[in-house]
């Protein structure tokens with residue numbers, strides 16, 4: 471999918487409202503001590519992170535799409551936000567390890583084919599005892615992305631399949647639940663879909 475082309479039109483009321491629910495779900499896994507360093511991977515226009523801005527001392531928002539990051543930067547500037555930074559980058563190219571207390575990501579993994587490499591990378595970037603919080607599309611019959619001609623990712627996931635992959639890359643205390651049900655308009659029909667969340671920890675050193 472060409473996210474650069476979609477960036478300027480990404481912030482629909484529907485997505486803004488959904489992002490609030492997703493941010494609430496992510497927030498429910500946090501300890502609320504307000505001193506941590508977070509990264510959002512595949513931030514798009516930052517819709518989710520703008521709802522989480524006060525939860526962290528600092529948030530790095532990364533995305534492959536320059537267009538998405540440009541939209542995010544405009545909003546950071548207009549709202550004079552000091553603790554959110556952006557980076558145009560493939561997550562696989564982020565250097566270092568043990569850097570973040572929390573990494574969260576929403577609706578990104580189903581676009582990624584080399585999933586295991588990415589999950590391993592995210593695990594490496596987390597500090598020991600850090601948290602990875604994932605929001606994803608539940609297994610779907612393909613209708614969700616049926617209008618996106620160049621979509622070549624996963625038609626959602628079973629929670630269990632993603633949990634197994636997370637175990638394989640060494641993440642522990644895996645919790646998962648379905649938290650959101652909605653309908654997406656596909657031509658003249660409405661397609662029901664749901665989202666789930668998973669929270670995992672990196673082992674203490």
Ligand SMILES: C[S@@+](CC[C@H](N)C(=O)[O-])C[C@H]1O[C@@H](n2cnc3c(N)ncnc32)[C@H](O)[C@@H]1O
Pocket residue numbers: 473485511512513514515516517518532533534535538559560561562575576577578581582
């Ligand atoms: C469906 S959008 C979701 C955007 C946002 N998280 C939201 O929920 O509104 C997926 C985003 O993931 C980004 N993305 C996909 N693969 C990526 C990668 N390997 N590294 C960084 N960003 C990636 C895309 O550019 C796109 O902006």
